[in-house]
Amino acid sequence: MAGSIDQSLITSTQQLKGKKNGEKDKNKSSVNLKKDRKEMLYGILNERNIRQIQFGVSKRFPTWYGSAVYFDPETKRLGCSESRSQVHSGSNNQYWLDTLFVCEYCFKYTDDQTVFIAHAAACPFQKHAPGKIKYKSPEYTIRRVKGSKYQLFCQCLCLFTKLFLDNKSMYFKVDHYEFYVVYETGSTKPMGFFSKDLVSYQQNNLACILTLPPYQRRGLGSLLIEFSYKLSQLEGVISGPEVPLSPFGLIGYLKYWSRILYWHLIEGDLAHFDKVSLEDLSIVTGMRVSDIILTLKHLNCIGENNQIYLQSLNTWFKSNGAKGNWFKLQDEYLLIDD
Numbered sequence: 645m646a647g648s649i650d651q652s653l654i655t656s657t658q659q660l661k662g663k664k665n666g667e668k669d670k671n672k673s674s675v676n677l678k679k680d681r682k683e684m685l686y687g688i689l690n691e692r693n694i695r696q697i698q699f700g701v702s703k704r705f706p707t708w709y710g711s712a713v714y715f716d717p718e719t720k721r722l723g724c725s726e727s728r729s730q731v732h733s734g735s736n737n738q739y740w741l742d743t744l745f746v747c748e749y750c751f752k753y754t755d756d757q758t759v760f761i762a763h764a765a766a767c768p769f770q771k772h773a774p775g776k777i778k779y780k781s782p783e784y785t786i787r788r789v790k791g792s793k794y795q796l797f798c799q800c801l802c803l804f805t806k807l808f809l810d811n812k813s814m815y816f817k818v819d820h821y822e823f824y825v826v827y828e829t830g831s832t833k834p835m836g837f838f839s840k841d842l843v844s845y846q847q848n849n850l851a852c853i854l855t856l857p858p859y860q861r862r863g864l865g866s867l868l869i870e871f872s873y874k875l876s877q878l879e880g881v882i883s884g885p886e887v888p889l890s891p892f893g894l895i896g897y898l899k900y901w902s903r904i905l906y907w908h909l910i911e912g913d914l915a916h917f918d919k920v921s922l923e924d925l926s927i928v929t930g931m932r933v934s935d936i937i938l939t940l941k942h943l944n945c946i947g948e949n950n951q952i953y954l955q956s957l958n959t960w961f962k963s964n965g966a967k968g969n970w971f972k973l974q975d976e977y978l979l980i981d982d
């Protein structure tokens with residue numbers, strides 16, 4: 645690999661972007677529909693093409709999905725540098741690359757272990773994580789990283805996400821998004837994030853969410869989802885995630901929504917009402933009516949005329965463990981007043 649990880653990464657990401665934009669310019673007159681479809685499918689492959697990720701020095705895990713976006717579309721080489729020769733089809737012809745080395749602080753990537761080790765020791769984000777702190781509890785810190793300010797960090801994060809989320813389709817145009825990245829308090833290693841449109845016509849409070857594979861099933865997805873609702877409630881909007889949800893996204897959201905609805909209907913402010921409408925629930929929870937209906941159906945708690953059956957909700961609660969750990973976010977640690 646020629647040059648440092650920083651040079652080659654910046655070159656490859658920007659060239660890929662340039663190439664894509666260039667393609668678009670050339671085809672300005674072509675039918676818009678065709679172009680949109682191409683955009684949507686950009687990077688999506690039927691098979692995994694990178695076998696595994698070496699993430700930082702000590703973590704290694706397999707990819708979940710293929711991504712063509714790291715590669716030059718014509719040569720399948722990582723980035724666009726003509727001098728690159730290391731990317732190849734594996735022995736079974738499935739993988740274009742066996743191991744992608746990814747920095748666990750800034751998500752820059754390379755296929756060269758020596759370059760990777762040199763970068764890992766000197767990555768500036770190891771000392772200072774990007775962005776502004778918006779939540780800081782003794783356990784977790786959430787930082788807001790603006791796509792317009794930390795373009796390369798956000799682009800690399802999006803490229804990485806594609807390996808674990810198949811329908812992900814935004815990689816380079818990060819300027820109109822902000823990213824909320826979660827860290828263990830005191831650490832500079834990102835553990836998960838969600839992105840949010842600066843202007844969302846559907847009033848989505850979350851565009852895309854990922855908990856990095858080594859940190860999944862610890863409640864971080866739920867923490868980020870809770871935080872996304874705090875932000876939209878602060879903005880005074882009834883909101884929810886961008887759809888469609890991935891299978892894991894749906895499982896995670898249904899869990900979170902079920903808990904929220906149970907909490908408000910059985911324990912909270914709506915517990916003493918004789919009759920609760922879907923609109924009441926929406927106002928109190930900040931959830932969309934469509935998401936409330938989906939969740940109540942999932943819980944088997946909704947009947948004709950949208951009548952809510954609390955008995956079924958109690959049954960669900962009995963088989964879903966203690967409520968002590970349900971909500972992760974502690975309001976006193978929020979720093980979201982600007």
Ligand SMILES: CC(=O)SCCNC(=O)CCNC(=O)[C@H](O)C(C)(C)COP(=O)(O)OP(=O)(O)OC[C@H]1O[C@@H](n2cnc3c(N)ncnc32)[C@H](O)[C@@H]1OP(=O)(O)O
Binds near residue numbers: 866
């Ligand atoms: C709008 C969108 O972005 S949709 C796209 C969603 N993102 C993706 O699909 C990317 C890949 N997946 C992920 O990053 C993660 O699986 C996420 C973000 C969906 C969930 O992140 P996690 O940190 O693992 O979630 P968390 O630990 O809070 O789990 C929440 C609930 O989801 C369910 N869940 C999460 N992972 C799994 C799993 N692998 N198998 C079964 N249930 C699961 C569980 O019910 C869990 O609650 P429980 O542990 O109390 O039973």
